[in-house]
Amino acid sequence: MASDSDDSLPPSGRFTRFRKLAGLSMQVGTDVLKSGAKRLTGSSSEMLSKGAAEKLVSTLGELKGAAMKLGQVLSMDPDLVTPEVRQVLARLQNQAPSMSYERVARVVREELGAPPEEVFREFSRQPLAAASLGQVHGAVLQDGGGAAVKVQYPGIAESLSHDMENLGLVVKTVSKASRLMDGSAYFQEFKDELLLELDYRREAALAEEFARAVAPLEDLCVPAIRAPWSTGRVLTMELLPGLPLKDWVTTQPSNAERFRVARQLIRATYGPFFGAERIHADPHPGNFMVMPDGRLGVLDFGSIKRFSPRFVEANRRMLLQALRREPMDVLGLSLEAGFTVELPGAEADALIREVFHIAGRPMRQSPYDYATCEIPRDMRNHFSRNAARFLKVKPPPEAVMFFRATGGLAQNLRLIGAHGDFRGVYLEMAERFG
Incomplete structure (x- = not known):
């Protein structure tokens, strides 16, 4: 897991996020061009080097939000990268740089009224997973039940909003240039769905709906929601082995x-x-x-x-x-x-x-x-x-x-x-x- 530092919280400024993505695009683009030239000469089969992949993971993991979700999509396509590079990119699926325990405790206290040590019988200081909108910690409830507690990154709502503004500007420009390439309706659908993910109360309700939907399929399991310990920015559910x-x-x-x-x-x-x-x-x-x-x-x-x-x-x-x-x-x-x-x-x-x-x-x-x-x-x-x-x-x-x-x-x-x-x-x- 990455270092336990508040520096790993996602930067929220719109220009800062745009600048980081632009710099990443230039670095990775140069790497892809070099790899393409090597592929043409037969000296390499890589489309993306391991070094460029590490840079992708570092930057997208820091930005989290929509940028990190894009990296998760890239990590799933074996046609784009070698197995070694894909293994690097796969860290974006649940191993982003984690926020400090002090920050986690502050969010829990703001949402549940007390620090983790009082709310739960046990609460792991190290996250089980750190993803695009929040990170998950293992815990034990006061009744002895195991739990996974998802804590939302402070500032991620603003960061996600700025990502959508930056991307929306690109979509709007392309759509104005050509009616055939008008993707505004699709972007709006993606934006609406992504911003809704910030509401953990909604996610708790969706989890319960999904559990009912898959109930006839007994070989599938949806973790139970622990409602008393769930709010808009903290979601507590059953910990699956x-x-x-x-x-x-x-x-x-x-x-x-x-x-x-x-x-x-x-x-x-x-x-x-x-x-x-x-x-x-x-x-x-x-x-x-x-x-x-x-x-x-x-x-x-x-x-x-x-x-x-x-x-x-x-x-x-x-x-x-x-x-x-x-x-x-x-x-x-x-x-x-x-x-x-x-x-x-x-x-x-x-x-x-x-x-x-x-x-x-x-x-x-x-x-x-x-x-x-x-x-x-x-x-x-x-x-x-x-x-x-x-x-x-x-x-x-x-x-x-x-x-x-x-x-x-x-x-x-x-x-x-x-x-x-x-x-x-x-x-x-x-x-x-x-």
């Missing part, structure tokens, strides 16, 4: 174990989506716990997204028809889901159909090997080749969080690298919730 997914994969689990956990991740994503119109939209590997009793623990509920019934129903029909290998009106279903299309029908249909063809491989092929999965690469290439046309196929704003969740699921399944009957797993989901 086990290893975070990102650490569990390094223990050399068998294929049978990897398939079990991969199946659980699919269930954790699509079960609540089809069963309760909700999805966990922050799926980095630090948010899933492989428990000793065989269950998969799901953590961090600030990004639980609720969808419109029409969006869920259109996606349900897409899944069922794909699994049944039935003829699919992909354009019609996309329009039902809320997409707007500014291309001729046949052209749009072919464009979207290829997306479904690439993404649907595990639903058509059995067995399927996620260790050699090329879906993210092929999807990226498809979008790159057809970038101008995709600008004329616009998903509804609510799809932003859906794509974040399902894209993260695909990356986690690649990380696990299991081989097996995934078509059967999706069929199980369709039969249960179809």
Whole structure:
């Protein structure tokens, strides 16, 4: 864990944060250019050096907030970096520089009326995890129950607001330059959802809703919320035993174990989506716990997204028809889901159909090997080749969080690298919730 110093609190000034990001962009950009030249000469296969990755972790970990969330996304894509560099970036998932214990105690005292030593029977001075908006400490309640206490970084609300102002200016400038590149609605959706994560009372309510949504899936576990010790900036919940997914994969689990956990991740994503119109939209590997009793623990509920019934129903029909290998009106279903299309029908249909063809491989092929999965690469290439046309196929704003969740699921399944009957797993989901 990083040094215990108040200097690690996120800088909140808008210009300071912008300046740090700009400097980071220049340093990493130079590194990428050098790496690109080496790749062209065949002297290196790295896109990002370990030194540049360390700089990314240092700066984004210091900034926390939206900047750190971006780093978490980068850390999940194996196509961008080597395994060694990815291991460095993975520290952003729950090992950011931590704030001092004195600062933690001050927040607890302000929120719960007394310092941690009085509120809890035991309270660890060292955090279990330090993430983008707060850090988690292990504790024991007065009744003897184990707890995880998430304490929000002081000043993070202001820091996050400034990040959104800086990013919003970029989006606004691009949108004014071209109607086709108007991303203001998507940015607003992302901004609204991210700022809502600051309210831990809301997160407590979402955790309880999500627990009810996954209750039929007995191999999943959502920690119980300890309401008397939870406020707007302190969230106390049951402490789950086990290893975070990102650490569990390094223990050399068998294929049978990897398939079990991969199946659980699919269930954790699509079960609540089809069963309760909700999805966990922050799926980095630090948010899933492989428990000793065989269950998969799901953590961090600030990004639980609720969808419109029409969006869920259109996606349900897409899944069922794909699994049944039935003829699919992909354009019609996309329009039902809320997409707007500014291309001729046949052209749009072919464009979207290829997306479904690439993404649907595990639903058509059995067995399927996620260790050699090329879906993210092929999807990226498809979008790159057809970038101008995709600008004329616009998903509804609510799809932003859906794509974040399902894209993260695909990356986690690649990380696990299991081989097996995934078509059967999706069929199980369709039969249960179809």
